[in-house]
Amino acid sequence: MRILHSSDWHLGQHFMGKTRQAEHQAFCTWLIEQVRAHAVDAVLIAGDIFDTGAPPSYAREQYNRFIVELRATGCELVVLGGNHDSVAMLGESKTLLAQLGTRVIPGVCEALDEQLLVLHRRDGSAGALLCGIPFIRPRDVLQSQAGQSAQDKQQSLQQAIAQHYQQLYALAEAKRDELGGELPIIATGHLTTVGASASDSVREIYVGSLEAFPTSAFPPAAYIALGHIHRPQKVGGLEHIRYCGSPIALSFDEARQQKEVLLVDLDGSGVRQISALPVPRFQPLLSLRGSLKELDVQIKQAAEQGSAEQPVWLEVLVGSDDYLSDLQLRIAALCEGLPVEVLRIRRERGNASASLQGQARETLDELSVEDVFAQRLSSESLDDTEQACLLGLYRQVVSELREGEA
Structure with a gap:
């Protein structure tokens, strides 16, 4: 089974007044060529397909065009929602896109088994099981409790996300037994892990709640395809837990990075080989x-x-x-x-x-919203303790607002 791992496309991004439309179109064309050349069985996009929850019409058109062109290659596509994506917007075409060989998991599903997918080889045979885990919003897995400290909230969220992974992995193991084969189990995620190296264009996901997810809390999947961090990297030095990074530079501090997508070959024993395909630089x-x-x-x-x-x-x-x-x-x-x-x-x-x-x-x-708030604080005559207190209150308010979003 050969998968291609990508993430963080951010279709529709405007960068300091500049559109990235031409770059994204060039990348989509290049990626289709790679799928054909390397006979890829399935493409995984691990979150943030769009830059905002209400992307411009040309970005939606690029997304739809890519799906149609990928269909012609005989390759499956799985799209996971990220923190920049709208669950409602991604989900509205989910049923239609399923007819084109594309499966979309915009957010945590009410029925957990809807996040367990069988990935197929080009000949139609089962090649792997996928624990399709998108960006997990705190309200998806937690109920707010009065009187919890910030540390308590962080601990509760970490435990809830870990439990979600373990429950879905257990379903995958049962499904593997049911199919009677030694299919590799793949998992996805859109989050920050402990030790991951980020860039300026990466925003905090869990403001005031969860700083980073420990690698020890992941289930023993053969491969874990992560998104959210734009710099390609192994997690904790582990070969099978990877961020592939964004396909184009989304901030100036990413300008000198070699962007890539990952080809992952698996069989019943696990990962056989991981190869990085360097993405051409479409805009200097x-x-x-x-x-x-x-x-x-x-x-x-x-x-x-x-x-x-x-x-x-x-x-x-x-x-x-x-x-x-x-x-x-x-x-x-x-x-x-x-x-x-x-x-x-x-x-x-x-x-x-x-x-x-x-x-x-x-x-x-x-700038992130917190950057703006911090700069505004610095213009006031406040000591370090007062600034830290106000910044803590600000983070708490933002966290509660995000948890309450529909």
């Missing part, structure tokens, strides 16, 4: 740092990766010259006539500077 994206003199050289070098049709997107962090009041004009002069586009200028000392496009919302695009 770089973060540069230095004095104006150093940046002059770096910008010229960066321009070599761009073209008039596809300029390099740049973030510029100005070092020793950050006190200058006309940085935007100076940076613009360095870029004149070159196939580059500066999306954001930052001063090393932390003095906020707008990008050349000058939109405040573009700066906010790179």
